[in-house]
Amino acid sequence: MNIAVFGTGAVGQIISEKLVELGHTVVIGTRNVADTLARTKPDGFGRPAFGEWHKTHPAVRFDTYDKAAASATIIINATNGSGTLPALAQAHPKNLAGKILLDISNPLDHSQGFPPTLFVSNTDSLAEQIQRTYPDLKVVKSLNTMTAFVMVNPALLAGHHHVFMSGNDPAAKASVKELLSSFGWPLQDIIDLGDITTARGTEQLLPIWIRLWGALKTPIFNFSIALGKAG
Amino acid sequence: MNIAVFGTGAVGQIISEKLVELGHTVVIGTRNVADTLARTKPDGFGRPAFGEWHKTHPAVRFDTYDKAAASATIIINATNGSGTLPALAQAHPKNLAGKILLDISNPLDHSQGFPPTLFVSNTDSLAEQIQRTYPDLKVVKSLNTMTAFVMVNPALLAGHHHVFMSGNDPAAKASVKELLSSFGWPLQDIIDLGDITTARGTEQLLPIWIRLWGALKTPIFNFSIALGKAG
Numbered sequence: 301m302n303i304a305v306f307g308t309g310a311v312g313q314i315i316s317e318k319l320v321e322l323g324h325t326v327v328i329g330t331r332n333v334a335d336t337l338a339r340t341k342p343d344g345f346g347r348p349a350f351g352e353w354h355k356t357h358p359a360v361r362f363d364t365y366d367k368a369a370a371s372a373t374i375i376i377n378a379t380n381g382s383g384t385l386p387a388l389a390q391a392h393p394k395n396l397a398g399k400i401l402l403d404i405s406n407p408l409d410h411s412q413g414f415p416p417t418l419f420v421s422n423t424d425s426l427a428e429q430i431q432r433t434y435p436d437l438k439v440v441k442s443l444n445t446m447t448a449f450v451m452v453n454p455a456l457l458a459g460h461h462h463v464f465m466s467g468n469d470p471a472a473k474a475s476v477k478e479l480l481s482s483f484g485w486p487l488q489d490i491i492d493l494g495d496i497t498t499a500r501g502t503e504q505l506l507p508i509w510i511r512l513w514g515a516l517k518t519p520i521f522n523f524s525i526a527l528g529k530a531g
Numbered sequence: 532m533n534i535a536v537f538g539t540g541a542v543g544q545i546i547s548e549k550l551v552e553l554g555h556t557v558v559i560g561t562r563n564v565a566d567t568l569a570r571t572k573p574d575g576f577g578r579p580a581f582g583e584w585h586k587t588h589p590a591v592r593f594d595t596y597d598k599a600a601a602s603a604t605i606i607i608n609a610t611n612g613s614g615t616l617p618a619l620a621q622a623h624p625k626n627l628a629g630k631i632l633l634d635i636s637n638p639l640d641h642s643q644g645f646p647p648t649l650f651v652s653n654t655d656s657l658a659e660q661i662q663r664t665y666p667d668l669k670v671v672k673s674l675n676t677m678t679a680f681v682m683v684n685p686a687l688l689a690g691h692h693h694v695f696m697s698g699n700d701p702a703a704k705a706s707v708k709e710l711l712s713s714f715g716w717p718l719q720d721i722i723d724l725g726d727i728t729t730a731r732g733t734e735q736l737l738p739i740w741i742r743l744w745g746a747l748k749t750p751i752f753n754f755s756i757a758l759g760k761a762g
Contacts (some may be wrong), residue, residue: 421652421653434672458758493743512724518758522757526691527688528751
């Protein structure tokens with residue numbers, strides 16, 4: 301499948317590595333190709349700068365948002381939440397219409413220090429903002445409630461744990477379910493919460509996710525839903 | 532122990548039943564004793580009206596907020612979120628100073644229909660509002676992320692699952708931990724998230740909790756945190 305990944309940070313890199321491993325044709329989108337390649341500093345978590353990473357992952361194409369979107373069937377939004385709507389604007393509506401957008405971003409606002417807050421929440425969500433702005437895009441929110449290493453390798457964790465999904469288009473959700481399944485997610489561990497407004501719920505998991513990271517001293521964890529004993 | 536439970540709804544009733552079973556002296560607080568006893572309609576979930584329930588639970592005393600608080604060591608806030616600050620105002624600061632408030636409420640706003648939103652969230656929380664209003668009260672937020680039947684009987688669910696705790700006073704948190712342990716919570720399943728600001732995280736679990744109730748078609752579930760495989 302032709303997949304575009306928006307976002308050049310750790311999440312975009314880790315997702316792209318997995319997609320290439322699964323045999324997909326992957327193009328990473330960015331605002332300005334030359335600017336992104338000129339970055340040389342590793343990120344705060346020790347991931348290499350994009351230019352360094354890209355040298356060792358030549359199978360991943362790299363292009364502007366509009367060209368990346370034009371060639372893709374599915375677009376994965378792994379930008380910072382605040383970069384999402386600007387990135388989609390640069391991708392241009394004509395390259396988005398009818399496509400699936402798997403939105404794995406979160407509306408984190410780091411401007412006031414730690415802990416980050418959400419720049420949209422409660423009565424709205426980033427996923428809904430995207431869907432309202434691009435009604436022809438099939439937005440599916442998923443994977444946004446865990447670290448990228450768990451997104452692409454759920455077997456990292458012990459026992460069953462869950463990934464949530466929100467979206468208005470049943471066929472788009474079925475396609476994303478297949479993709480998640482190829483990442484290693486058992487179908488029974490994918491919980492379809494309903495339409496795109498249910499993304500308010502998963503985006504509002506971020507505040508406790510950040511505090512759990514502090515309490516557990518590792519980002520390698522995930523939410524699981526415990527159910528009543530059978531019988 | 533002398534425990535006051537604020538709130539006459541299903542949550543207050545279920546918690547009080549458990550506390551009596553454990554041998555505590557329990558008094559339920561309300562705004563107006565006569566008005567509450569005069570209610571005859573069952574609630575939306577088929578729980579009996581308070582007056583009916585109270586007839587079958589004579590061990591539970593029933594009094595105004597101020598008198599209930601005056602006799603208690605621990606106060607459990609099981610009011611509707613919107614009723615919390617008015618209830619505490621009626622309890623009077625002199626009856627609250629130095630006491631532990633176990634806050635199990637949530638700031639749900641049902642005024643705009645389904646799904647409810649939160650009347651405080653993101654940059655603040657109901658627990659923080661309480662703590663700011665009554666600096667001498669030792670507020671511990673816990674149990675607010677599950678249905679009352681699970682609060683008092685965690686063994687209802689299969690496997691390990693978790694209860695979160697937020698608060699500024701370590702001794703108050705230790706007392707609440709003991710109480711949770713007496714309800715059946717294994718100590719390793721109680722996650723201390725940190726100070727009272729971490730209650731923003733647990734209160735913001737409500738939006739997904741409500742959607743999970745819809746998706747799973749039962750309120751008998753809870754959040755569990757899956758960790759990396761040992762070794």
